[in-house]
Each structure stands twice: as C-alpha cells, then as structure tokens.
Amino acid sequence: MSNEGREVILSIKHVDVTFETGHKKKLVAVKDANFDVYKGETFALVGESGSGKTTLGRAIMRINPCSAGEILFEGKRISGKISREEDRNVVRNIQMIFQDPAASLNERATIDYCVSEGLYNFHLYKDEADRVAKVDKALEDVGLLPEHKSRYPHEFSGGQRQRVGIARAMIMNPKFIVADEPISALDVSIRAQVLNLMNKLKNERDLTYLFIAHDLSVVRFIADRIAVIHHGEIVEIAESETLFEYPIHPYTISLLSTVPMPDPLVEKNRKHIVYDPSKLDQSGEPREMRELRPGHFVHCTSQEFAQYEEKISQMEREQAERES
Amino acid sequence: MMEEKIVNNEKELFGFASFDKYESEHIAAPKYSYWKSVWRTFFRNKFTVAVAILMLVLVLFALIQPSFSGYDPLVAPNVNKEEMRFVKPCAEHIFGTDNVGNEVFDVVWAGAKNSIIISFVCTFINMIIGIAVGAIWGFSKKMDKWMIEVYNVVSNIPFLLLAMILSYVMGAGMGTLIFVMCVTDWIFVAYFIRTQVMIIRDREYNLASKCLGTNTWTMIKNNILPYLISVIMTYAARMIPSLISYEVFLSYMGLGLGVTKASLGRMISIYTSYMNGYPHLFWIPVTVLALLSVSLYIVGQRLADAADPRTHM
Numbered sequence: 001m002s003n004e005g006r007e008v009i010l011s012i013k014h015v016d017v018t019f020e021t022g023h024k025k026k027l028v029a030v031k032d033a034n035f036d037v038y039k040g041e042t043f044a045l046v047g048e049s050g051s052g053k054t055t056l057g058r059a060i061m062r063i064n065p066c067s068a069g070e071i072l073f074e075g076k077r078i079s080g081k082i083s084r085e086e087d088r089n090v091v092r093n094i095q096m097i098f099q100d101p102a103a104s105l106n107e108r109a110t111i112d113y114c115v116s117e118g119l120y121n122f123h124l125y126k127d128e129a130d131r132v133a134k135v136d137k138a139l140e141d142v143g144l145l146p147e148h149k150s151r152y153p154h155e156f157s158g159g160q161r162q163r164v165g166i167a168r169a170m171i172m173n174p175k176f177i178v179a180d181e182p183i184s185a186l187d188v189s190i191r192a193q194v195l196n197l198m199n200k201l202k203n204e205r206d207l208t209y210l211f212i213a214h215d216l217s218v219v220r221f222i223a224d225r226i227a228v229i230h231h232g233e234i235v236e237i238a239e240s241e242t243l244f245e246y247p248i249h250p251y252t253i254s255l256l257s258t259v260p261m262p263d264p265l266v267e268k269n270r271k272h273i274v275y276d277p278s279k280l281d282q283s284g285e286p287r288e289m290r291e292l293r294p295g296h297f298v299h300c301t302s303q304e305f306a307q308y309e310e311k312i313s314q315m316e317r318e319q320a321e322r323e324s
Numbered sequence: 325m326m327e328e329k330i331v332n333n334e335k336e337l338f339g340f341a342s343f344d345k346y347e348s349e350h351i352a353a354p355k356y357s358y359w360k361s362v363w364r365t366f367f368r369n370k371f372t373v374a375v376a377i378l379m380l381v382l383v384l385f386a387l388i389q390p391s392f393s394g395y396d397p398l399v400a401p402n403v404n405k406e407e408m409r410f411v412k413p414c415a416e417h418i419f420g421t422d423n424v425g426n427e428v429f430d431v432v433w434a435g436a437k438n439s440i441i442i443s444f445v446c447t448f449i450n451m452i453i454g455i456a457v458g459a460i461w462g463f464s465k466k467m468d469k470w471m472i473e474v475y476n477v478v479s480n481i482p483f484l485l486l487a488m489i490l491s492y493v494m495g496a497g498m499g500t501l502i503f504v505m506c507v508t509d510w511i512f513v514a515y516f517i518r519t520q521v522m523i524i525r526d527r528e529y530n531l532a533s534k535c536l537g538t539n540t541w542t543m544i545k546n547n548i549l550p551y552l553i554s555v556i557m558t559y560a561a562r563m564i565p566s567l568i569s570y571e572v573f574l575s576y577m578g579l580g581l582g583v584t585k586a587s588l589g590r591m592i593s594i595y596t597s598y599m600n601g602y603p604h605l606f607w608i609p610v611t612v613l614a615l616l617s618v619s620l621y622i623v624g625q626r627l628a629d630a631a632d633p634r635t636h637m
Contacts, residue, residue: 061535091537103528107633108358108550118536145349152356160349168536 009176009208010037014069017059029055031232034289042209044223046216052232053212057178061096092122095169099181101161105153111164112149115139118172138171142197159190170201178210195222216259220244228252238296246315248298248308251275280304366630379619386436393430397586400424410602419608423598432609434586436616443567446505447560454513459544461514462521478511487579496582505567516559520552554632561624565617572613588613
C-alpha cells in the first residue's frame with residue numbers, strides 16, 4: 001500500500017526530548033524522531049523498556065516538552081508555546097489511554113466524575129440531563145453499566161478500570177489517541193477484550209491510534225504500521241506485515257527473534273539473536289532514515305543501506321521461489 | 325426404567341441458561357461512601373468514643389458555664405471576707421476558692437473558654453491560609469523558588485521575641501494574641517502542604533486530568549485535597565492543643581490576654597505562688613488544661629486515622 005496521497009494527521013519532525021539529570025548533565029530520551037501518522041491508521045511504536053517510546057507519546061500529549069524539532073497536528077504546530085484556543089483544540093482532539101488503569105484514575109472521585117471530567121472542562125453539554133446522557137452513552141460504548149457511575153475506581157476490576165479510562169478519552173470525541181501500553185497492566189484473559197473494544201471504537205469513529213507497546217504479538221494484531229525504537233532512536237519503520245516478513249535492521253531482527261510462538265517445535269529450535277551495535281558501520285557517517293522499499297524506512301549509513309538493499313532483494317527472491 | 329428416571333430428572337434439574345453480557349459487570353459489594361466509612365471507623369473504638377464524650381463535655385462546659393457564672397476577673401465581691409478566701413474544695417465550693425475569694429470553678433471555665441476560642445480561631449485561620457498558599461506553592465515551580473526563601477526567613481524569626489514586640493506594640497488582648505499566633509504559623513502549614521502536594525502532584529491520574537484539560541484549581545480541589553484530608557486532620561489535631569498550651573504559656577509570661585480577660589495561663593501563674601499551702605489552686609487548672617489538650621489531641625488523631633481510607637476495610 002502506498003502512502004502517497006493519504007492525509008497526514010500527526011507529523012513528528014526531528015523531535016528530541018531531553019531531561020536534565022543534574023547539573024549540566026542531560027539524558028537524551030528521544031533522538032531525532034521523524035515520522036508521519038496517517039489518518040485512520042494504527043501506528044505502533046515498539047521498543048524495549050527505557051527506549052523512549054512512552055516519552056515520545058508524552059511529548060505528543062505535551063506532558064514532556066520537546067527540546068528540538070516540532071510536532072504538527074493537522075498541519076498546525078502543537079509543540080512549544082501555543083495560543084489558548086489552539087491548546088483547547090488540541091486537548092479536545094488528542095486524548096490518551098494510560099498504561100496503569102489503577103494509577104490513572106482518581107481514587108477519590110466517582111466514575112461519574114472521572115468520565116465527565118473532560119465534559120466539565122470544555123462544557124461540552126447543554127444541561128445536566130445532556131451530560132448524564134452522554135456519560136451513560138460513553139459507559140455503554142465500553143460495555144459498562146450506568147449503575148457504575150456512583151462507584152469508586154477501587155471497586156472495579158483491572159479490565160473495567162481500563163474501559164473507564166477509554167470511556168473518559170472517548171467522551172471528548174477525539175480524532176487522535178495515544179494509547180500508552182493500554183493492555184500491559186491487564187490480565188491476559190481480558191487483553192483481547194480491551195483490544196477488540198479499541199478496534200471497534202476505531203472503526204466506528206474513524207480514529208487514529210498511536211499504539212505504544214513492547215509486546216510484538218499484540219502489535220502485529222492491531223497495528224497497520226510499526227516503528228521500532230531503540231535507545232531513543234527510531235531504527236525502522238514499515239507496514240506491519242512487511243516488518244514481520246522482511247525485518248532489516250539488526251535490532252528489529254533481534255527483537256523479532258524473541259516473539260514467543262505457541263508451537264513447541266519452533267520454541268525448541270529458537271535461536272535468540274543478540275543485537276550488537278558494534279557490528280554496524282563504524283565509519284562515523286551520520287545515520288539517517290532511508291527508504292529501502294516504498295514505505296519501509298531504515299536508520300542507516302549509505303554503506304549499510306547498500307548491504308540492506310542486497311539483503312532485502314535476496315529475501316524477496318527467496319520468498320518468490322517459495323511461492324512458485 | 326432406572327435410566328429413564330435419571331434422564332427425566334436431568335431435564336427437570338438442568339436448563340439452558342441465557343447469556344447476559346452485562347451479568348459479569350455487576351458489582352455485588354454494597355455502595356461505598358467516604359464520610360459514612362469515616363464515621364463508622366471512628367465510632368468502632370469504645371475508647372475513642374469515651375474520649376470524644378469527655379472532650380465534648382469539657383468544651384461545652386467551657387463555652388456555656390461562664391455565661392451563667394458571669395465571672396469577671398476585675399470583680400472580686402468576696403475580697404474583704406477573710407473566711408471566703410482559700411476555701412478547700414467542698415460540697416459548697418466544688419473547686420474551692422482562690423486568694424481573692426472567687427470560685428475557682430468559675431475562674432477555670434472562664435479561662436478555658438478563652439483558650440479554646442483562641443486556639444480554634446487560630447487553627448482555622450492558619451489552616452485556611454496555609455492550605456491555600458501551600459497548594460499553589462506545591463504546584464508552581466516558579467513560586468517555589470521565591471517562597472522557599474520567604475520560608476527560610478520567616479521560619480527563623482524567634483517566636484517569643486516576635487510575640488513580645490507585637491504585644492508591646494499592639495497592646496495585650498484577644499486580637500493581638502490571635503494575630504501573634506497566626507502571623508508566622510501559617511507558613512509552617514503551607515510548607516507542610518507544599519511537600520504533600522509535591523508528593524502526589526506528578527502521579528499518573530493527575531497527568532490524566534491534565535490531558536483532559538483540567539485547570540490547576542479544579543485539580544487542587546478534586547485531585548489533591550481529597551487525598552490530604554487525613555494528613556490535614558492530623559496536623560490540625562496537633563495544632564489545636566498546642567495552641568491552647570501556647571496561649572497559656574504566653575499569658576503565663578504576661579504576654580497574652582490583658583487583666584480584663586479571664587485566662588488559664590495567668591491564673592496558673594498567680595496560683596503557682598500558693599502551691600505549697602493550697603495545692604488545689606495550682607493542680608485544678610492544670611488538670612483541666614491537661615484533660616482538654618489530651619482529649620482534643622486524641623479525638624483529632626483518631627478522626628485523622630478514620631479519614632484515611634486504608635482503615636475502612
């Protein structure tokens with residue numbers, strides 16, 4: 001699928017996020033992130049713990065400021081200082097689903113307040129009856145009951161709490177949702193329930209997701225395109241099937257070699273590939289994102305690019321032989 | 325024959341259940357109400373209830389009795405009656421009489437009334453200013469930079485020196501005393517609240533509120549203060565009895581209420597000189613003061629414990 005002519009909803013342009021970790025010491029959490037998210041797709045950001053994926057998600061939510069570069073939403077800059085109206089517009093259109101449903105709900109507020117918090121802030125209701133109707137509808141959409149409104153978050157199960165979190169984001173009618181590992185804190189038995197709910201809502205409301213995850217099997221299920229991030233640098237971006245079939249960057253290959261398969265034979269013969277950055281091109285040439293195939297970007301030097309080109313051609317040939 | 329019966333039984337006993345996808349969503353537990361749980365936890369302990377009753381009796385007695393006795397420290401009708409002075413406690417004079425022939429019973433409650441009023445008013449003022457300033461202080465990093473300097477300066481002013489200067493400048497009296505006890509004390513409350521706010525300011529549910537566009541005031545009101553009810557109560561429970569002691573201390577030093585107002589502190593300071601001959605004059609006001617402070621402290625602490633939702637299970 002070509003990305004030409006698709007509408008870009010969110011554009012991340014050479015974004016750096018740094019934290020000061022003491023006097024004159026800096027930690028660069030995200031380095032030169034550069035990608036577009038198209039309207040209506042699910043874009044996944046995968047990486048190991050501490051790779052900067054959550055930081056990037058929070059930079060989009062403007063919780064963490066960008067130290068360089070800019071973030072555009074529907075063509076308008078949303079990073080740095082923006083006017084009050086634009087700020088309100090961005091809050092309404094970009095919402096977040098948090099990782100830990102236990103920590104992200106106010107324990108001293110009822111579900112009614114938790115879900116209608118956004119409505120109160122922007123006065124998105126005509127009168128009290130309208131607000132109640134909207135909250136009831138939002139709860140119904142995520143499979144909860146109106147009788148839950150007077151309850152407190154600690155009375156709910158993890159899956160129910162996460163659905164409250166989703167209802168709270170959806171009631172704002174956002175266009176773009178940053179889902180920060182929305183299922184990693186949940187029990188395996190209810191992960192599918194929440195993922196299916198997210199997919200259902202996406203189809204109903206024409207949403208765009210930025211899905212942050214470390215679980216590759218989940219990402220393969222939900223994402224259209226995947227960006228692999230390592231130590232704050234995005235190393236590879238591709239359509240999700242392409243990435244799983246033709247992984248090119250050594251880190252992606254290493255990451256994919258760890259995905260568990262429900263097949264004892266495969267698991268028995270599994271070879272874990274360890275990523276060794278010292279085997280990369282050490283010539284000192286700065287790396288940049290280069291397009292290997294349409295829509296398939298790799299972070300590399302020109303010498304590595306030639307290697308990858310050769311390798312992917314060989315993989316394609318093998319694939320063609322297997323098919324014929 | 326037998327098998328048929330079993331099959332029949334099975335049909336009678338079992339039927340197909342219909343599937344209701346909302347069935348699993350019901351919460352069977354009874355509804356939780358925060359304040360109801362607080363009171364339930366508080367009244368569960370018999371000792372707490374006993375101390376609370378003692379506290380209520382003391383406070384009500386101190387607030388009501390003086391208006392019946394009409395005690396005035398400037399009036400001493402029995403001063404010239406030798407037989408009315410230094411009477412030991414008996415059926416007619418419950419707490420005995422003092423050096424000018426006044427009923428100690430009346431003197432004690434009139435003094436306790438002023439102490440209680442001053443400590444409650446000061447606690448209220450300190451808490452209101454302290455919480456309001458502390459909440460913004462904890463939230464704003466810009467304000468923190470200069471507020472911490474203000475705190476360093478104000479908290480290092482010697483309290484007794486300030487109290488002396490202010491009472492000489494403004495003259496002794498209820499208003500001066502309240503002003504003295506509030507003018508610097510609120511900053512300690514504010515500093516305490518600032519630290520508490522900083523602890524919970526960056527929790528994930530506050531980030532979530534921020535992402536929903538909630539402004540700082542609403543966040544303080546709905547996300548921060550409800551979490552601090554318990555620690556604020558603990559602080560107030562310590563503050564009320566300590567301010568009663570402060571009032572007594574300042575009056576004892578001659579810096580508190582003027583001679584026109586009844587005061588436990590000044591009474592104790594006068595009665596101390598008769599301690600050897602008439603010990604009841606010293607011990608009765610001190611005991612009342614101790615009972616009042618301790619019962620207020622215990623009730624406050626127990627209420628603070630009950631306000632912590634972790635004790636509601």
